[in-house]
Structures are given as C-alpha cells and as structure tokens.
Amino acid sequence: MKLEARGLRVHLGGREVLKGVELAAEPGELTAVLGANGAGKTTLLRALAGLIPASAGEARLDRRPFRAWPRGALARCLAYLPQERTVHWALTARAVVGLGRLPHQRLGQAETAADRAAIEAAIEAMDIATLTARPVLEMSGGEKARVLLARALAQEPQALIADEPAAGLDPAHQLALFRHLTRFAARGRTVLVALHDLPLAARFCHKIVLIKAGAVLTSGAPANVLTRQHLGSAYDIDAEYRTIDGIATVLWRDGLP
Amino acid sequence: MTEPAATYLPRRLLAGLAALALLAFLLSLAIGPSGFGFGPPGAAGSLIFWEIRLPRALLGALVGATLGLAGAALQGYLRNPLAEPSLIGVSGGAALGAVLAIHLGIAQTLALALPIGGLLGAIAAMLAVVALAGLNGGPITLILAGLAVSATATALISLALNLSQNPFAAIEMVYWMMGSLADRSLTQVWLSAPLMLIGMGLLLVLGRALDALTLGEDAAVSLGIDARGTRLLIVAGTALSVGAATAVTGIIGFVGLLVPHALRPLTGHRPGLLLPASLLGGSILVLLADVALRLVQPWADLRIGVLTALIGAPFFIWLVLKTRRELAP
Numbered sequence: 001m002k003l004e005a006r007g008l009r010v011h012l013g014g015r016e017v018l019k020g021v022e023l024a025a026e027p028g029e030l031t032a033v034l035g036a037n038g039a040g041k042t043t044l045l046r047a048l049a050g051l052i053p054a055s056a057g058e059a060r061l062d063r064r065p066f067r068a069w070p071r072g073a074l075a076r077c078l079a080y081l082p083q084e085r086t087v088h089w090a091l092t093a094r095a096v097v098g099l100g101r102l103p104h105q106r107l108g109q110a111e112t113a114a115d116r117a118a119i120e121a122a123i124e125a126m127d128i129a130t131l132t133a134r135p136v137l138e139m140s141g142g143e144k145a146r147v148l149l150a151r152a153l154a155q156e157p158q159a160l161i162a163d164e165p166a167a168g169l170d171p172a173h174q175l176a177l178f179r180h181l182t183r184f185a186a187r188g189r190t191v192l193v194a195l196h197d198l199p200l201a202a203r204f205c206h207k208i209v210l211i212k213a214g215a216v217l218t219s220g221a222p223a224n225v226l227t228r229q230h231l232g233s234a235y236d237i238d239a240e241y242r243t244i245d246g247i248a249t250v251l252w253r254d255g256l257p
Numbered sequence: 258m259t260e261p262a263a264t265y266l267p268r269r270l271l272a273g274l275a276a277l278a279l280l281a282f283l284l285s286l287a288i289g290p291s292g293f294g295f296g297p298p299g300a301a302g303s304l305i306f307w308e309i310r311l312p313r314a315l316l317g318a319l320v321g322a323t324l325g326l327a328g329a330a331l332q333g334y335l336r337n338p339l340a341e342p343s344l345i346g347v348s349g350g351a352a353l354g355a356v357l358a359i360h361l362g363i364a365q366t367l368a369l370a371l372p373i374g375g376l377l378g379a380i381a382a383m384l385a386v387v388a389l390a391g392l393n394g395g396p397i398t399l400i401l402a403g404l405a406v407s408a409t410a411t412a413l414i415s416l417a418l419n420l421s422q423n424p425f426a427a428i429e430m431v432y433w434m435m436g437s438l439a440d441r442s443l444t445q446v447w448l449s450a451p452l453m454l455i456g457m458g459l460l461l462v463l464g465r466a467l468d469a470l471t472l473g474e475d476a477a478v479s480l481g482i483d484a485r486g487t488r489l490l491i492v493a494g495t496a497l498s499v500g501a502a503t504a505v506t507g508i509i510g511f512v513g514l515l516v517p518h519a520l521r522p523l524t525g526h527r528p529g530l531l532l533p534a535s536l537l538g539g540s541i542l543v544l545l546a547d548v549a550l551r552l553v554q555p556w557a558d559l560r561i562g563v564l565t566a567l568i569g570a571p572f573f574i575w576l577v578l579k580t581r582r583e584l585a586p
Contacts, residue, residue, distance in 0.1 A: 075481030
C-alpha cells in the first residue's frame with residue numbers, strides 16, 4: 001500500500017511545522033526521511049500514520065485520505081512505531097509483542113493460532129527469543145527497541161512507519177534490523193523510517209526524502225540525494241556519498257563554518 | 258517461546274477471585290450481632306436477613322466491585338499507580354450533594370434525599386470535570402480538572418459544616434462522610450445498583466484500550482484505539498459507578514488504590530486483565546472489612562471508611578519503603 005503526502009501542511013501549537021510536503025513511499029521499497037533536528041521528521045511520520053490531521057493538503061494510504069479510513073481497518077494495514085520507547089507497566093516482552101495483535105482480536109477473545117504464529121515470527125525476526133519472559137521496563141534501550149519493533153511486526157501491517165528504529169542499537173543489531181526491513185519491504189510492503197544515521201540510509205534505503213525546515217529539499221535514490229551540496233544545505237556539514245568495498249556510505253569531514 | 262501462562266493465568270486468577278468473593282458474600286450474609294447463620298427460623302430471622310443482612314452484603318459486594326474496578330481503570334488510563342476513583346472529583350461531588358441534603362434539612366423529611374443528593378452531586382461533578390478537561394488531551398488535564406472539582410467540593414463541604422446551626426446535623430454530615438454500609442435498605446440498593454452496574458459495564462469494555470495505552474497514546478491510536486471514546490467512557494463509567502456507590506455509602510477510601518496495586522503482579526501487570534480482577538478483589542476487601550467491623554462491634558462502633566483508611570495507610574507506608582528500596586543506588 002502506497003503512502004503519500006500531497007501538499008501536506010500541518011500546524012502544531014499555532015506553528016506551521018510542515019509547509020507543503022510532497023512524498024510517496026512505494027510498496028516494495030524502504031524509504032527514509034532524513035533531516036536535521038527539528039526539521040519536522042516526526043511530525044511528517046505522525047501525519048502519515050493518520051495520527052494528526054492535515055491543515056491543508058492531505059496524507060493518504062492506498063490512495064485513501066486517512067479521515068476516510070475506519071479505525072480498525074487502518075490499524076490492520078498500518079503499524080506505527082513511535083520514537084519514544086514507552087512501556088508504562090512491567091509487562092513481559094512476550095505480552096508487549098502480543099499487543100500488536102489487538103487490531104486483529106475482538107474484545108475478550110483469546111490468542112488464536114494465527115496470533116501466536118505472528119507473535120513468534122516477530123520474536124524470531126527481532127532476535128528476542130531469550131528475552132520474552134523478562135519485563136520490558138528492566139531492559140536496555142537496544143533490547144527494548146527490538147521488543148517494540150517486534151510488536152509492530154506482529155501487527156502484520158502492509159505499511160510500517162518507524163521513527164528512528166535504529167537509535168540505541170549496537171552495530172550487529174542495526175545491520176540485522178535493516179536486513180530485516182529490506183526483506184520485509186521485498187515482500188511488497190511499504191516501509192517508511194525516519195533516520196539520523198546517514199551511512200545506514202545510504203546503504204539500505206531505496207529512496208530518501210531529505211527535508212529542511214518542514215519542506216522537502218530533494219528526494220530520490222541515495223546517490224542523487226546525499227550529495228555534498230544537499231547534505232551541506234540540510235545539515236550544515238561537509239559530507240558526501242561514497243562507495244567503499246561495494247558498500248554505499250556517507251563520509252563527513254567537518255561541520256560547515 | 259510460547260507462554261502457557263498467557264492462556265491459563267487469567268482464567269485461574271479470575272475463577273479463584275470469584276470463589277473468594279462468593280465466600281466473602283456468604284460470610285457477610287451469615288455474620289451479625291444476632292449470631293452466625295442465615296437467620297434463626299421465624300419472622301424475626303427472616304426480617305433480619307431481608308432487611309438488614311441482604312442489603313448490607315449486596316451493597317458491600319457492589320460498592321467494593323465499583324471502587325476496585327474504577328481504581329484499576331483510572332490507574333490504567335492515567336498510567337499512574339497512585340490514581341484512585343476520588344481523583345477525578347466524583348466522590349467529592351457526591352459528598353457535597355449529600356452534605357447539602359443534610360444541611361438544607363431535606364434529609365430529615367425525605368429518607369432518600371441523601372442518596373439522591375449524592376447522585377446529583379456526582380453528576381454535577383462529572384459535568385464540571387468534562388467541561389474543564391475537555392474530551393481531547395492527555396491524562397494531565399483530567400487529573401487537574403478532577404483536583405479543581407475536588408477542591409471546590411471540599412471547600413463547600415467545609416462551608417456547610419461551618420455554617421451548620423444544628424450540631425446534630427454537623428455530626429450527621431461528618432459520620433456520613435466516613436462511609437458506612439450499615440442500616441441501608443433494599444430500596445437504596447435498587448436505587449444505586451443499576452447505575453453501578455451500567456458504570457461498571459462502561460469501564461469493563463476498556464480492557465483493550467488500556468492494554469494499548471501501555472505503549473503510549475500515539476501507539477495506542479495506531480493500534481485502533483479511539484482516544485476520545487476511551488476518555489468519555491472513563492469519565493462516564495467512573496462517575497456513574499463511583500457516584501452511585503458514594504451516594505449510598507459515603508466515602509470508602511483506599512479500596513480503589515489498594516486493590517489494583519495488590520493484584521497487579523498477579524495479572525502479569527496487564528491493565529486489561531486487572532479490570533475484572535480488581536472488580537472481584539474490591540468486593541472481597543469491602544465485604545471482609547465489613548464482616549470484621551461486625552465482629553468488633555460489641556466493643557467499638559467503627560465505620561467502614563475508617564477501617565479501610567486504617568488498612569490503607571500502612572499499605573501506603575509499605576509502598577513508600579518498597580519504592581525507596583527499588584530506587585536505592
């Protein structure tokens with residue numbers, strides 16, 4: 001299912017945070033939203049998850065604006081992973097992953113075989129089988145991140161939106177996460193992430209949307225977006241896209257004066 | 258990788274609590290100053306059973322269930338283990354309504370003026386809270402609105418006590434606020450039971466929403482939860498159930514705080530499962546506390562609100578010490 005923003009404007013607390021954003025995240029692709037702190041990445045992702053209304057323009061999933069989506073149907077198609085890794089009570093990891101099945105269950109209904117299969121596949125994919133009985137509140141940031149991502153995967157969505165999913169992960173789990181997201185997208189799913197890690201974006205994403213001050217600076221394939229000029233404008237850094245040993249990455253030398 | 262506990266734990270826990278609640282209910286029917294048993298044969302025994310013990314046991318079960326459930330629902334919604342039903346101002350409103358009924362002298366002429374005054378007070382408090390807090394927005398606005406309404410009710414209750422010309426009326430107000438299940442008629446049960454049951458029904462359907470809110474508001478909405486509807490159900494369900502309970506029995510504190518706390522670890526900390534568990538747990542606590550009161554009655558005429566506070570305060574102290582140990586470096 002395609003995720004789109006068309007002329008999307010969003011006001012938060014009287015301030016215009018998004019100023020006419022155009023974006024399309026296609027099924028089968030891993031799309032990243034990049035931009036400096038405060039550029040509007042989280043607001044863009046929340047609007048594209050249908051969590052905040054557009055003040056002008058629209059955000060759509062599968063060519064349907066969010067206001068036209070019934071709540072339950074939307075939750076079965078789209079999973080959203082917030083940046084804050086909040087878990088309020090001392091639930092076990094297994095119980096947290098199980099919350100991803102809520103949209104597929106009716107009130108008071110016990111877990112079905114399909115629920116259990118989805119939960120176990122998500123646990124396997126995020127490599128948290130050894131953590132399932134532990135309370136999430138006691139986990140390290142990286143472990144918690146994997147549990148919460150497994151919750152979103154257990155939802156079995158057609159489109160996944162994740163805000164900074166790699167933050168706090170060690171290098172091995174960052175690689176595993178992006179390999180998994182790539183495979184997930186390859187099965188025809190739409191994956192949209194906000195990222196700060198430029199090398200990860202260069203290496204794994206099919207498409208990059210670079211935003212600055214609530215508007216799209218440029219978008220397209222990593223090699224075309226992550227140029228010296230664009231990176232300088234978006235982040236005030238002297239950096240460029242390189243391929244080393246067949247791996248695409250971004251090297252940054254210094255901040256711009 | 259599977260968690261067998263996930264399937265059998267809820268059923269076993271709820272069945273165990275239900276059995277205990279039934280036992281406490283029967284105990285409450287069987288114990289009283291006239292002796293143990295379901296009433297001696299004859300007209301007097303039958304009268305004691307139907308007019309005294311049955312209303313008392315029914316009220317104990319319903320009011321306890323209401324307080325336990327509302328406490329669990331508010332703690333889940335506000336994601337705060339210190340929340341309790343009186344936090345959103347409804348008990349304060351009910352108390353003010355009942356105190357006004359006494360102060361204005363209506364209670365002396367009309368027996369049902371007290372519970373009806375309490376109900377009207379609870380409804381007024383609920384409307385004030387909704388008007389202040391609105392239906393959108395986070396938990397903090399709801400807590401602030403509840404505190405504002407509670408503070409107003411407390412101030413007006415003090416005013417009524419202060420202005421009371423008749424010392425007997427003042428004592429009646431103070432006694433009423435301490436909470437009691439004694440000397441309530443079946444009429445009062447029939448007046449309040451439907452409202453308590455409807456309120457509890459509204460709160461019980463919130464299990465999924467409260468489970469989802471464990472992950473924060475945004476994640477909960479993305480899991481298909483209706484944020485406005487949840488807030489409306491929380492306020493309306495608490496107001497109806499706690500308002501009706503307080504209107505008939507006065508303020509029975511600490512039950513809504515203590516019961517969810519005690520049962521949370523047994524439910525695997527799942528706020529949805531905690532709802533039915535706390536409903537049953539609240540019944541058990543209030544019924545047993547009321548039985549204990551009747552056992553000490555020959556020596557002291559204690560009120561149930563006083564007893565629950567006497568149980569609740571040490572529990573609170575224990576909670577402080579436990580938290581301190583957990584936070585210790």
